[in-house]
Amino acid sequence: MTTTPAIRTIGLAKQFGGLRAVDDVSLTVPRGSIYGIVGPNGAGKTTFLNLVNGIVRRSGGEIEVLGSRTSTSATHQVARLGVARTFQTIKLIPGLDVVESVVAGRYRVRRDTALAAVLAMPGERKARRESVARAQELLDLVGLRVPPRRLATSLSYGEQRRLEIARALASEPSLLLLDEPTAGMNAQESAALGELLVTLRETGLTLVMVEHNMGLVRTYCTDAAVLNSGALLMSGEPGECLDDPRVQEAYFGRRANA
Numbered sequence: 435m436t437t438t439p440a441i442r443t444i445g446l447a448k449q450f451g452g453l454r455a456v457d458d459v460s461l462t463v464p465r466g467s468i469y470g471i472v473g474p475n476g477a478g479k480t481t482f483l484n485l486v487n488g489i490v491r492r493s494g495g496e497i498e499v500l501g502s503r504t505s506t507s508a509t510h511q512v513a514r515l516g517v518a519r520t521f522q523t524i525k526l527i528p529g530l531d532v533v534e535s536v537v538a539g540r541y542r543v544r545r546d547t548a549l550a551a552v553l554a555m556p557g558e559r560k561a562r563r564e565s566v567a568r569a570q571e572l573l574d575l576v577g578l579r580v581p582p583r584r585l586a587t588s589l590s591y592g593e594q595r596r597l598e599i600a601r602a603l604a605s606e607p608s609l610l611l612l613d614e615p616t617a618g619m620n621a622q623e624s625a626a627l628g629e630l631l632v633t634l635r636e637t638g639l640t641l642v643m644v645e646h647n648m649g650l651v652r653t654y655c656t657d658a659a660v661l662n663s664g665a666l667l668m669s670g671e672p673g674e675c676l677d678d679p680r681v682q683e684a685y686f687g688r689r690a691n692a
């Protein structure tokens with residue numbers, strides 16, 4: 435049984451010029467958790483995710499992902515360890531249909547090459563059939579029931595968010611990082627997403643989610659961390675974190691005491 439955490443940061447720091455976007459953050463995300471990262475606007479939440487998957491390089495401190503030291507790793511190296519990511523702004527490739535959008539996410543596990551695809555070699559045809567079949571399974575898993583040939587960008591916002599998750603899952607990750615997955619969703623869609631996270635966790639995945647929807651964090655996260663001005667304010671059980679007076683103060687300032 436693996437005992438290394440999904441993510442461990444030690445004194446992690448990122449400066450943009452004079453701004454400390456992430457400031458001395460030491461955090462452990464246990465495997466198998468649904469880990470919520472919350473905090474006011476500009477707290478450093480997205481930057482933290484960007485540091486973990488190598489989109490931005492740290493200014494100081496150390497990062498371990500799935501048992502490997504990744505402090506200086508590039509995004510593709512972190513991806514190869516089994517890390518996938520969705521973004522605050524949906525990033526679907528224009529012109530691709532629903533199934534192709536998911537297949538596009540399989541690059542980490544597909545062994546076929548672009549040349550093989552062009553030549554349509556027998557091995558490539560088999561790999562492609564497998565990729566399409568897996569894409570359809572994943573669309574089912576995320577509960578996206580739309581015609582497979584429908585253009586991805588024609589889906590509703592909530593559907594596109596699900597499609598993004600299916601695409602991220604297509605790389606068969608062990609750790610999925612989600613940046614504000616319910617942004618723009620209504621209450622019903624948000625709750626459905628929460629249920630999806632629970633289902634994904636049951637498959638053995640670790641999920642880390644930056645989220646402004648406190649109800650969702652309280653209901654579905656197993657653990658939470660609160661960032662404020664780049665620093666870790668507290669971490670622990672989600673309800674305890676969200677009800678802590680220091681966290682209320684960070685969110686609402688003096689109004690919390692009024």
Ligand SMILES: Nc1ncnc2c1ncn2[C@@H]1O[C@H](COP(=O)(O)OP(=O)(O)OP(=O)(O)O)[C@@H](O)[C@H]1O
Nearest residue numbers: 450453454455473474475476477478479480481482
């Ligand atoms: N590439 C960058 N260059 C300069 N400053 C940046 C960059 N990325 C983020 N920042 C700054 O770092 C701080 C933290 O930003 P970040 O996006 O991580 O916060 P956040 O907690 O995710 O905010 P929000 O909840 O509003 O998305 C902000 O002050 C932001 O303006």
